[in-house]
Amino acid sequence: MDEFIVAAYPQLSEPASTKVLEGTLAWGYFAVGAMRLDTPNGIAYRVELTNTGEGIVLSGTASCTATTECTRCLKPTNIDIEGQVEGYFLLQPAEELEGYERDEFECVDADGNFDIAPAIHAALVYATPYVILCKDDCAGLCPKCGADLNEGPCECDLADEDDSDNPFAVLKNLKFDNE
Numbered sequence: 001m002d003e004f005i006v007a008a009y010p011q012l013s014e015p016a017s018t019k020v021l022e023g024t025l026a027w028g029y030f031a032v033g034a035m036r037l038d039t040p041n042g043i044a045y046r047v048e049l050t051n052t053g054e055g056i057v058l059s060g061t062a063s064c065t066a067t068t069e070c071t072r073c074l075k076p077t078n079i080d081i082e083g084q085v086e087g088y089f090l091l092q093p094a095e096e097l098e099g100y101e102r103d104e105f106e107c108v109d110a111d112g113n114f115d116i117a118p119a120i121h122a123a124l125v126y127a128t129p130y131v132i133l134c135k136d137d138c139a140g141l142c143p144k145c146g147a148d149l150n151e152g153p154c155e156c157d158l159a160d161e162d163d164s165d166n167p168f169a170v171l172k173n174l175k176f177d178n179e
């Protein structure tokens, strides 16, 4: 994730002054835990910055079309993601703050610059579902042989059916109509 540095001065120097930033960040991917989401078309953003007197409020949206592995079958799967970007940057240098404030607030640096990339990244992470499926009823992979069960039953299934000594074999023939 590259930095996205914004300057508070001179355009945002006056209280109530605002600035809209719009464009596309050339981030090729982002990660959510162990999940990697490729974003070959980058991240589109539209954010508004407002000077509230004591700080700069950041709000807007970030969106992308990402490609990742289906959570069940690992097939490449596209997903549209749109998140709400939010942030607040004190216009006071961090050195002037008390200890607890320094932990709690983000600040502009001595030149009035601040990085909004973490807020955009956080918006995408928050908007990404935990489970991403290639289709709602993806059958996933066989836990034994790893075959893609979307393409039909695997050989493990066939082997089980031959196993007439198995006392549970009869259960496999039960079907539930309401599924």
Ligand SMILES: [Zn+2]
Pocket: 070, 071, 072, 073, 074, 075, 133, 134, 135, 138, 139, 140
């Ligand atoms: Zn799948």
Ligand SMILES: [Zn+2]
Pocket: 142, 143, 144, 145, 146, 147, 154, 155, 156, 157
């Ligand atoms: Zn199998």
